[in-house]
Amino acid sequence: MSIRALLTACLAVTALPALAETHSQMPVDYGPRPAFLIDKMADGALKDELAACLGQDGARSAFSIGHRGAPLMFPEHTVESNRAAARMGAGVLECDVTFTADKELVCRHAQNDLHTTTNIVATDLAGKCSQAFTPASGETKASAECRTSDLTLAEFQTLKPKMDAANGDATTAEEYLGGTATWRTDLYTGDATLMTHAESIALFDSLGADFTPELKSPSVEMPFDGFSQEDYAQKMIDEYKSAGIDPSRVWAQSFNLDDILYWIENEPEFGAQAVYLDDRYEAEDEDEGLIDPQDPATFKPTMTELKEMGVNYIAPPLWMLLTTDESGAIVPSPYAEEAKAADLGIITWTLERSGPLASGGGWYFQSVSDAISRDGDYFTVLDVLAQDVGVTGVFSDWPATVTYYANCKGL
Template sequence: MTRLGLLALATALPGMALAESHMAEGAGGALSYGERPFFLIEAMQDGPLKDKLMSCQGQSPERTAFSIAHRGAPMMIPEHTRQSYVAGARQGAGIVECDVTFTADHELVCRHAQNDLATTTDIVVSDLGAKCTSPFTPAGEGTEAAAECRTSDITLAEFRELNPKMDAADKTATTAEEFQGGTAAWRTDLYVDGTQLMTHAESIALIDSLGADFTPELKAASVEMPHDGFSQEDYAQKLIDEYKAAGIDPSRVWAQSFNLDDIKYWIENEPEFGAQAVYLDDRYEAEDDDEGLIDPMDPSSFKPTMAELAEMGVNYIAPPMWMLVTTDEAGEIVASPYAEEAKAAGLKIIAWSLERSGPLAAGGGWYFQSVSDVIDDDGDTYAMVDALAQDVGVEGIFSDWPATVTYYANCMGL
């Protein structure tokens, strides 16, 4: 942060110390909260939580595993890039996420989805666009512009030719160049130029050098598995093997998957890594006639139950934030029946993802849907964080701008 920025904050928050109180040296460079935590605190309603957070404004940032960098710091920097990971770590995230998928030659790379290259890179305006599963088609009368480009459409060498961009697309585009636009107004394209894509192995080396730990997510394949002889088990094993090859202690790795079979595979075949494997719970997406559908407010709908998951050897469960909270009669954000059942079964809980909703004046959107009636503005960000930490008792929170969570964790001694 610039000295001018610090002086501006000091004016807005009386008594705030200067730069040395908001930066601390850590592996990979100086840790810094930047301005956002203080902007959010300033927007809060007066009360004990605001008073507590304001009382910590002179603290020095410290790295904390409670703060998890969701794809790096993609609120402002293209996700799953070297620069985004560095930014997340410099904001004090103790754990950094690489979503893992594979190329045509079965090399592991960091992408949120196997088929997201059209919206996260410049592939549609490059020579590689012709290799896409569905090359760019312009918007027409009653149709939107579209493209589907998979990492499995190209080799690792070709993947390295691509340039990252903010995850977005202009669905009204009539040219591939126009399709590259569409960045949300509350994000920015200011930090796109010069960003670099990462392989999974490269992310391990980088995150290790930054002094942070790892939470790779094994992404569902867009292609039918096995893919040219590469099975789902091969895929799950290769993810673990790259940590072994890098000499990373299993206690530093929280491997994730939405596929419960992947979690079971790690528990059975790589028990040291399986002990910290994280089951990403997306059973809220099941169809109404699917037995897997669950209602976070109705424990009788949980199939398998939390106790059954624990019996399988699952120790960590990670649903979206809204599943973990509800409101009480006083309008306070409190733990949901889902959260209470998970805790009763001895499961450790991780929440996702903060700072992904944009301005909260309209209720916070999808991530805040269970508490939207009490979400009024950005100051409510910390009301959600506090409820997740204190009422739910989560182990950590994913965030698209980790400094927000880091500040809270440091202030509360988490």
Template sequence: MTLRMTLVALMLVTTTPALADGHATVESGLSYGPRPAWLISQMADSDLKTRLQSCAGQIPIRTDFSIGHRGAPLMFPEHTVESNVAAAQMGAGILECDVTFTKDHQLVCRHAQNDLHTTTDILVTGLADTCVTPFSPVSGETPASAECRTSEITLAEFLTLDPKMDAAAGDATTAEAYQGGIAAYRTSLYGAGATIMTHADSIKLFKSLGAKFTPELKAPSVEMPHDGFSQADYAQKLIDEYKAAGVPASDVWAQSFDLSDILYWIENEPEFGAQAVYLDDRYDAEDEDEGLIDPMDATTFKPTMQELADMGVNYIAPPLWMLVTVENGGIVPSVYATEAKAAGLNLIAWSLERSGPLNDGGGWYYQSIKDVTDNDGVTYELVDVLAQDVGVAGIFSDWPATVTYYANCMGL
């Protein structure tokens, strides 16, 4: 079956009729699955646990508070049709395509321009010779490695690749063995036959699923302009594909870590720029002042929250841990979060369900609250603080059912 035939088939299976207000008529077709209930069972006894347990019989409803991070990559290959269908079936109201470009400047969904060696089977295909760094087997203390970029292949070649779970086996001696290395808390059960997507494909699919859009313009791995294709061309092309598909700007939250992209959209596409999301990369806070705005960050200038607001930025999105800290043994909003809210900025958090089991501190995404992160029930304690105390507009998750359940229970 071709890519387009697969997309059409999945759209027919998953599309539900819409009412005049845009809500699907078959919301009962959504499903939380077992994970939310399991997470709640792991929580210490509390009013929050009791409240969440009381919602066990609720019918799932799609919510924009729940954002699919690359779809549902906890169990499905990221940025595939199947991953996003799963996220939509869990009630994610907004879905993500991380956008990069091919050699012929076509936009495709990949987390990075240079991740094909870990997210597809390129190393075991005839396109392996396009990789900028060929596969190198493990040698002593040096792990196996490779680097393959979308910018080295055409769109037609990109569409021949089979996506897989994002992973690589550092101990591999062959390119075939390098295809493994999947984290123990993920799975390869749902990877066979997964369907890779262009950005335009993602727009069609998300529309058919009744979801909205949050594309991220990824930093190029090549020097720009690339064969005459400038950064402005790249940023504009992303927006143009929504306009061509008839998607209203109010349904799109375009993202970038590059503030110049955000400012370009604000200046040149103000309707889309109003909801553009600046992915803030201030990660240096270590103590109770975590998130405090310092106008100088090492060698690069970082605007204050008020300066961002004055530039016309309305949304910012830092990682989970930047928005919270620990005080008197409990999770509370960080200085970063309070400064952002004081400036009138909307906050979006990323990414829940990306750390595996939380019995050992939770890793990178939980670093500011590692001292109180000792079991998976902390997931909902964190979500509750983000929603009720920090006041985030939405939460990215690798398994959106978790956030959907909370939002539905709390009436968000």
């Protein structure tokens, strides 16, 4: 039986809880990376404490969230990526949710990322893409745009997933499929398996993990063929209800505050754990304004107002939660302090998304780049997030790092 057929069958199997119990007992395997990062830390008390845990038995932790599975090495949002994340002890797994032309829900980071996450531009379905592949020419980079909404579910399921990348210098569609970052790998792309949202529910449940689906912003105008934003938000929740998943196991996410408020109003059991992915730092609307993590006056709506709306969890990128003090040490930002003062649970993203930290960590570490100089600083940042900011969960592209820290610290 194929993996896809097995997942489909799991949705109808009444003995699924027994299957989940079996998988939840699988031993956690940290692999070599946590020890490697500890070796790269600056000498000090935290390094000594983490090193003393090297012989510990691993355990699953809800503090550790698989960001699209384990995409540092596996194609994101695939069966294989999420199995790897579960084996690393991630207690919560993510399906980014979008929809196909026939309005079926599937796991993709964006509705318009098929050209970088699958082989579509080199298949017969390339002609259905919103923007056909255009080869590089002179200073103009190669480009394409292929959306899940360009395809039916059946067509989507014929695609082969790959690492999220594209070769901007490509002159052929086949060349465009390359471009994987040097610090990632194509070693595990063979026979990787795409998932529908319903299949992700069955898989994550069978692995003993909880769920954090993200309702992705559509690339098409809504309503789409009569499918409204509210229909979309409701359909995602309905698939958990149909699968018999307890709402306490689901942390539904969205960057769209209206989605969060819809769930709070219409699905209060799910809305109580809905996670507002705060990206107001990118806002251009004068009424919304830009967020400066150092200036609480820019937090619109304020943390207190969010709490009064019924929002209980907020999830900004990790750089918004951190700053440096006069000595150069990493400390919580005023944004983090305001969120805590409003009694908002804080989740953050994404550890180990940027590759090696020797050059300052890139976008995810922009507020503390002066304090980042070595790969071991992943643990330094994680410690401040956990102990000083007080986050309740951390997304990572390699969950073993967060699991190891959580186990060592008893989180």
